[in-house]
Amino acid sequence: MKSFLKFSKITLSAMVGGLLFLYSCSDQLVDDVAKGEVSAVQAEITLGENPDATGVSEISSDMTLTAGNTYVLNQFVRVLSGVTLTIQPGVTIKGKKGTLSGDPATGTPPGTLIIERGAKIKAEGTASSPIIFTSYEGAPAPGDWGGVVILGKAPVSNNDTDPQIEGVPEGTTGDNSYGGNKETDNSGVMQYVRIEYAGNTLTNGNETNGLTLAGVGNGTVIDHVQVSHGNDDGFEFFGGTVNAKYLISYRNRDDDFDTDQGYTGKIQYGIVLRDANRYVDFPANGFESNGDNDDASANFTDGTFANFTVIGPIKNDCSQGTVNAAYNSGAILRDASSLDVFNSVFMGFPNYQFELASDAGTNLQFDGNVLVVPNYAGAQGTNATSGFTVLTANTCDAAASPFTFAMSERAGLTANSWSFNDTFSVMPISGSTLNSGASWTNAKVSTDAFFDKVTFRGAMGYNAVQNWNFNSNWTSFN
Numbered sequence: 001m002k003s004f005l006k007f008s009k010i011t012l013s014a015m016v017g018g019l020l021f022l023y024s025c026s027d028q029l030v031d032d033v034a035k036g037e038v039s040a041v042q043a044e045i046t047l048g049e050n051p052d053a054t055g056v057s058e059i060s061s062d063m064t065l066t067a068g069n070t071y072v073l074n075q076f077v078r079v080l081s082g083v084t085l086t087i088q089p090g091v092t093i094k095g096k097k098g099t100l101s102g103d104p105a106t107g108t109p110p111g112t113l114i115i116e117r118g119a120k121i122k123a124e125g126t127a128s129s130p131i132i133f134t135s136y137e138g139a140p141a142p143g144d145w146g147g148v149v150i151l152g153k154a155p156v157s158n159n160d161t162d163p164q165i166e167g168v169p170e171g172t173t174g175d176n177s178y179g180g181n182k183e184t185d186n187s188g189v190m191q192y193v194r195i196e197y198a199g200n201t202l203t204n205g206n207e208t209n210g211l212t213l214a215g216v217g218n219g220t221v222i223d224h225v226q227v228s229h230g231n232d233d234g235f236e237f238f239g240g241t242v243n244a245k246y247l248i249s250y251r252n253r254d255d256d257f258d259t260d261q262g263y264t265g266k267i268q269y270g271i272v273l274r275d276a277n278r279y280v281d282f283p284a285n286g287f288e289s290n291g292d293n294d295d296a297s298a299n300f301t302d303g304t305f306a307n308f309t310v311i312g313p314i315k316n317d318c319s320q321g322t323v324n325a326a327y328n329s330g331a332i333l334r335d336a337s338s339l340d341v342f343n344s345v346f347m348g349f350p351n352y353q354f355e356l357a358s359d360a361g362t363n364l365q366f367d368g369n370v371l372v373v374p375n376y377a378g379a380q381g382t383n384a385t386s387g388f389t390v391l392t393a394n395t396c397d398a399a400a401s402p403f404t405f406a407m408s409e410r411a412g413l414t415a416n417s418w419s420f421n422d423t424f425s426v427m428p429i430s431g432s433t434l435n436s437g438a439s440w441t442n443a444k445v446s447t448d449a450f451f452d453k454v455t456f457r458g459a460m461g462y463n464a465v466q467n468w469n470f471n472s473n474w475t476s477f478n
Helices: 027-034 406-411
Strands: 011-016 019-023 044-047 056-059 063-065 070-073 076-079 084-087 092-095 112-115 120-124 131-135 147-151 188-196 201-203 211-214 221-228 235-238 244-250 257-260 266-273 287-289 304-311 331-333 340-342 345-347 369-373 388-392
Touching (some): 147 188, 211 221, 257 266
Parallel strands (some): 044 070, 056 076, 084 120, 092 131, 112 147, 188 221, 211 235, 235 257, 257 287, 266 304, 287 331, 304 340, 304 345, 345 369
Antiparallel strands (some): 011 019
């Protein structure tokens, strides 16, 4: 086991008010800090300055990342079992860019934070002072760094006895395993956190995501997390039981919410916004849900989602009637998945808004959902016989000035719902069909105290931002 992480070009100087300040400075400044005559000194601190041959550095004792400093992830930084990494509000963590797909055998791994089984992350930001994970590059781009990976001890459905997380090469130092039998496993807290420009690809189907949650238990607290500009999925759940609220997937390139290997958690309030110019080379969806390694005989993935607004790449003004073939559906369920969806809206995808593959699970629960179907995209394509209101958009009138497109009018959203800037909003207009009609009678949700029994469908209702706090700093839409 390696020693505690080293810090790049920074010397340990003083402890003031219980906070650790690390910086290079003169002896006089050291004395001034010690006397309390100088406040916190900002520093850039490298986590993982001297990784081993597999690109790994280890945090082997409890550590706090303090406000006022910027931290840099160099290659794979692992928090070991039994150790807690605490991140104070306002801290920025920047992941360094890797080379050659991040495999230590052929290049340099990207900065990636891995919370091993039995370890904890306590990233408790606030609405006005969020914790930001981003790229170290001056001109950031999707996939610059590897993202945040949390491994837990909750149940997973996998053919392997001790599955290993994808995206971290075999032979890398440390424990890549996840899963177990502890549904209430606690991997810590992530609140008011933004993750940007992450997602590394070794090979197709072997990637890290913005936030990877593998076997994470429902003792873990996750809410108000935004994943943006990712090269792969926004959020991926490899089994586990973790619950979450207020999640945003913004302009990521692959799936926004990917659930597989028997995930059975619950999530309420989610937003997806897709960029027609950002996509992977194979089908990209809002939701993708699978069972166990494409094995329909395994235990079903059966997560429960409520109050999502999923907006695809097809804009509401007729300017983007055709999108790249890499784009697929608002949601696709297959390979032994029985995902349950309530009071959500899906729109703007070129194939289907909601798609059930022939090998999807049969114990599917849908109620109170809205599918908005642009007429040039064809039918919505779901086998579901109930639980959906289907709104068919009127024809785009190219002669109109400005263009009129009923996709937005029928759903009751404004043009800002397709905006890539800080005017973004998914609040429906007054009188919209989304402001009412939510159903909570299904046994899956009717008595479950986790779900707020709101009346609106989608992520929020008119004049009911429902604790999103968009006017604060934790979100960014640009």
